[in-house]
Amino acid sequence: MVEYVGEHAALGVLGELLIIVSFGAALFSAIAYLLSYIRKEEAFRQMGRIGFWLHSIALVGAAATLFYLLFNRYFEFDYVWKHANSDMPLRYIFSCFWEGQEGSFLLWSFWHVVLGNILLRTARKWESLTMFTVAIIQVLLGSMVLGVFIFDFQIGSNPFTLIRELPENIGLPWTRVATYLQDIPTFQNGRGLNPLLQNYWMTIHPPTLFLGYASLVVPFAFAVAGAWTGELREWLRPAIPWAFFSVSVLGIGILMGGAWAYEALSFGGFWAWDPVENASLIPWIMIVGAAHVMVLNHHKPKSLYAALLLTLAAYALVMYASFLVHSGVLGETSVHSFTGNGLMAQHLFILLSITGSSVALLLFQKQLRLIFLAATIFLAVVAAFTGAWVAIIVAFLGMAVVMLIIGHSKTFPKSTGEEPLWSREFWLFIGAVVLVLAAGQIAIETSKPIWNLLAQPFSKPLMSLANLTGIDGLKALAEGKLAPHSERIAFFNKWQVPFAFVITFLIACTQFLRYGKGKFGQFAKKIAWAFGISILLTAAAQYFLEYSSSESVLLILLFTCIFAVVANSDYLIRMLKGKFDFAGASVAHIGFALVLLGALISTSRSMKISENGSRFDIAQLNEDFKNNEDILLFKGDTVEMGPYFVRYHERQKTGVNVYYTVDYYAPRATYYKAGQKVISRGAIFEALVDHKPGPDFIMDQKNWELVEDPRSLDVETITRWSSNRPGDYLFTLNPRVQLNPEFGNVAEPATKRYLNRDIYSHIRWAELEEDNDPDGFRTPEELKLAVGDTAFVGANLIRLNALSMVKPEEKDTYRLAENDLAVRASIGIRNGNGDVFEIEPLYILRDTVLPIPDPVIEAETGLRFNFEKIDPQTGIHTFQVSESNANRREFIVMQAIQFPMINVLWIGCIVMFLGTVMAIRHRIRISRKLLRE
């Protein structure tokens, strides 16, 4: 045995031990709770509780141990080395904890522990089965951090592994060196945290999101218990407040992710329909649907099956989200999905067991459950023997759907009575259906990599179907090459906007409908007021935000969002008369509609103000090249940018951040007096009359006369024509680039916030490395030019005009020797201002054999030319050209976007959160009251 110096292996052993204890205790607790349900004995229940408490202590202990390792930066541990480093501020240690998969599973389990302990005290008669469910889930999640090998099969990955114990390092000589921690420099510092995660949102967004995910386990557990015991309605009462808790926390968690993206990522927005974002949105939409159907059933005995199905599905979708994000299956489709860690099979097993159990529960009858179980076992055996796992999984899913349909028709015989059309329950149900469709659309589009995998065994029939129908997508699917829509955001919006307007319209109306029978007349009378006001407000908004009639889809959504806000406010004031206790739903709905309204206005009316025309029109290169979104700013220049003038002022390095100071000025209209001279379109003009210029010079030309002979003018005093000039200083933005040699540098945006709009800007490109040789020149570029060819070096356009031999009588002027052979290149240079220069570098062969470098510098442009090689055969000659740093001006490439009314969205978030909290409080009260009766 080697006595390692400075290693804290004992802590790692403690951590591993705690994880194993927590896993074992969860398993024990699950079994005990199950027995307590079957045998109805209090002793088993006590054992279940003790098991769960032990599990809680061990799990919290394991998490605390991992924190301790991270706080002390014990880099001998793989997890610490990978996620922390020594120069990191303390506050980011939390982000390190959940950056990796193991840590995020611990965080998730930790929330289950917290919620489980609350459930344990409050579930009463439901305790056995709900706690059994929670404990089983803890066993499944715990297996992800076990890090145990059974033969070659790895179960879970453990955050307490020492680097020298990693499979790839076992047996290497250094692992037997006692002082390896001191001897190997790599151990002195860890890799550190991805710079994108070094943001305060990253300390609160993941815990909130995971609390949201974790909270879904409670309604799930109640649904399991309800379906299991056959008390199909009774579970709703205790589950409803929890369902709204999930709606609230998961919703806020998702929106925090949006806020983080808006502040720290530079894709220019708060939502990009990225697979990782979608994965969290899908279960949220489902639980929103589930919670509403649960309330419905609480009032009228309808839609019971939907309540069960949606609650179970919401949890299965949480597991699906985890599968998508953690298993690595998303591969190339997401920019920020995690890479898989070889636990795909285990992730899949968890997902399928949750799905399978949910299906079994929804069959209701023992006989059907047995058939389902037998079929599942049969399929598993077939898969194990044939190895055709994918085909069998598809068969299993198909079988599950068929069984669900049979189960439903057997237990819920066709209802005789219909819901009245103008009743609240009917429209609540419709709302839930629309939510499921919306979630389904997102799920189907996001799951394309899964379709590719599932289609594999069926590639032949799919191919013939593709040939038959002529749909290219089917062919791609058959080949497993289906790719996400290339204009993803537009594609999702196309589908989701109509769903959104149906939902917001229902949000506006449904409060005014009553449960049971209702008359359209009464309803219409009540809502007419809000409807009228909303029409007026929409018309005003259309006018001010300049929506054209061709944007009818957006206009409808604008109206329905406004209608939802107005109608719910109206309901709050007129119907509820401001009664606080019942106001939760209305307030939450107002908040939700404001979120959508803010998202709609800020994205549909966002303006890339950095969009500019450039000297070189790229549309001529390719007709699809329409993008001109980024602007080039030379240091010191003041440039018109959208509704502002901007000036890139200075660069400042503070720690790992490079800040770029960009000042913004208001435009002020220019005023030209008669006789004033300007440059426009390469010529000089003189003003004929005093005038205020229009937006375009061509339209203004009647006011100007061309100066035919500008030679006598003092060119320095003549300005370029512009309808505006920089006026008052407005504000300064400091977008920055965070330097990070380990992960790469990242640009972080800076935003000026006004009440009614944000100006958001980020650096797209900046030179971060000094490029300077001893003479002050940059790394030379090699140009291969034939006579007549052009190329760009920096802003200069270079053209090889001609080649000619240096004649013997010219040799003296070039100080060449008698036997030297020289060729002269005539090169034309046009600089950024359009000024033309010429230079003649020589290709010299001393004594006709030895090439001699002869660099020449063009003083005005600061370009240094070296004629490297002459090739008479191809006619393509080689030049080395480098730019002088003294002549070069520093610049940045920046993007700036104006987001109008984005504050409506953030206000909506807060209102929605408050509303859901009020609703939860109200639901808990009802629940308690019912319990007392």
Added chain:
Amino acid sequence: MKKTHIVAIIVIAVAMAFMLSSVSESSSYADFGEAFGNPGKEYHVVGFLDKSAEIIYNPEVNPNLTQFTMIDKEGAKRKVWLNKSKPQDFERSENVVVIGKAEGNEFYASEMLMKCPSKYKEEGKFELQGNLRNPVQ
């Protein structure tokens, strides 16, 4: 017909519509061979940056245009024009996916996804240096 039936029919129709649109409006992954075989059709091409070739980005001329050479998974090399500013740290990228169309001998990408290695500090580089190579028994 009952209301529930109408609802069910609408639901099925909408669900079918978005499944169809998801499949029929999707782009597909391809290599350069396929993309250049169907010029003008949009593809996602997966590959990596040819680091030996030059990346041309001339913001003074146009800040929204980058040109580079990419090697696809089959090893085919093509020149790519990208209608975007040059991504920060492009040289260090591990994998790139370009979305666009082939035309002539070049590929015109309107969008690019770039996967940077999550770690630049190489893993497994835990090596002893110099005379410390002899393990202590």
